Amino acid sequence: MSEQTSSIPGRVGILGGGSWATALAKIVLTRQPHLNWLLRSTNHVKEFTRLKHNPSYLTSVTFDLSKITFFTDSDVNDFFRSCDTVILATPSPYIRYYLKRVRNSVIRPKLIINAIKGMVPEENVLISDYLQEYKELRPGQIAVIAGPCHAEEIAKDRVSYLTVGCFDMGKAKVLSEELFSNDFVHCAVSRDVVGIEYSAVLKNIYAIAAGICHGLNLGDNFQSVLISNAIAEMSNFVSTVHLVSRDVTESVYLGDLLVTAYSSFSRNRTFGNMIGKGYSVRAAQMEMNMVAEGYYAAKCIHLINLRYQVNMPICRTVYEILYEGAPVEASIRRLSTLFK
Template sequence: MSFLNNTKIAVIGGGSWATALIKILCEQPNVQIRWWLRNHDDIEHIRKFHHNPSYLSDVALSPKKIKVFEKTTEAVKGTDYVILAVPAAFVREALQDLSEKHLKGKRIVSAIKGMIPGENILVTDWIAREYHIGLNETCVIAGPCHAEEVALEKQSYLSIASTECATSEDFAKLMTCRYIAANPLDDLYGVEYAAVMKNIIALACGITHGLGYGDNFQAVLVSNAMEEIGNFVTALDPRERNMSSSAYLGDLLVTAYSQFSRNRLFGNMIGRGYSVKAAQLEMKMIAEGYFATKSINELNKKYHVNLPITTAVYRILYEDQAPALVMDELKKLLK
């Protein structure tokens, strides 16, 4: 099945990543977008002034291509794809008005780099369970890519992964434009778990930066992190995959090093002495790595993979252990 001609796409979420994805989709001549946002004032502003006042406000939004809705049931009506671009912690709330019939026959795209808190499962698995949608009709969007650089139309790359090649290939075509190269893959779980874990590593990088560690240490930290991610992904989904490719290593690098990384920023605040609550209050956006740290820690009780970096971040965020002491212990484990 191909949805490339006169495609209708619902986007659920009003943040920077949702706005960036809409900007990319607007580059396609035969795409219509139905956009759901939570904030009523933002909806009215977009209808009147054609830009998102809260995120990436410089991005012009085409009124000919975009319709904005206050109800998810209206936003998904008649669409071919539904893109989920809300924090993982709010997926249930955002989709609470939708039933199985609302999503029947649609392809679901997760642009969420997190896990469902409390259940410790991937967003794609949760969607499959709750709405009885086959994984072959589901795909995920991963990086390496930041919303802020999409807004500036800097050359960027996306990884589109599904269990079904045709699904990832179709959606990759929709996400390809003059400044975006979208690459299809058939490794849904590998890409999704790697995207979750790279946010934890970015937190660790931010914490060490806040503590005054330099570039030399961060290079070792990220190198060890790639091995940690690879071991965990392989334990959960054994198969041949090149962890050095951009879908895995590239996504990790941009999140660990970029000035736009909210997870790195959150970690940096923790390293500088902020409490978790204070850092969350000061940040305007959600750091997915905070929730992912607990989910991966809980999930690993079943698999028993050696995850020294993830464990260190968990001790700092959830056991209130001193970042300086925890990182001093961690550095002795790295090689």
């Protein structure tokens, strides 16, 4: 191990209190002796401490609280000071709220792992770009963790696959081995930070499309063609915005798309299914009471693609349905005429 990577991961923290953050905490604590964990409120911490599990998400997963130090919103700078490596795992609409409150002098020396499958909505930028532009981090200090890995299956110790992407491959390998690999999680490594981030954003939009089509009772044959076209669309866009050598059939790209589009655990598919059945966007959001990242992603990608002009009929259709009130059935029918 090089001198540069010998101190990694050091003291590890997770920012976020949802199901994905809870699943990541379970994974990390199979490899690390201690975890700093920032939750939203004092009440959340009190309930977690009383129950020994997250009171709202993955309640079957219990934790040894002697291995956890909790922080809350008001402690965000203290939380970052207490960590060498921080995993960002809050829903994308909230990440700007946290990062704006962290002093650049506090976050600048840290290694940041993005586990958010979304973008910063206000700026329409990837998390890695936001960290470099607004928080002054160097590319080698930024990593991403993604893959076909539902939190609900991590809770049941089901075999799962993740990929750590980092501009510094030495750090990627250490993070894979020391944080994210255990008896039920296999973790690969990659340099394709930008491609992984964009793919994680896009697959949520395609999952909404799959859910809409399910809600319209279009059947499995149609779904297979939808997803075949979705991976081609994803590949075209990611290759246009970040041209590097990648195999989109790897699990971090295609695998994550498939599980998000097909699984009953997918909140984006669930959200789309409700839209397909006639719910308004607002009604679907209120009934779910969880963040469907693809809703925000649809607008972000639409605005970014105004610059690149990639042909993205699936993303465009989802955007028009969610943000412009386009008729659902007619929009999907029109989309179907473009499929190969």
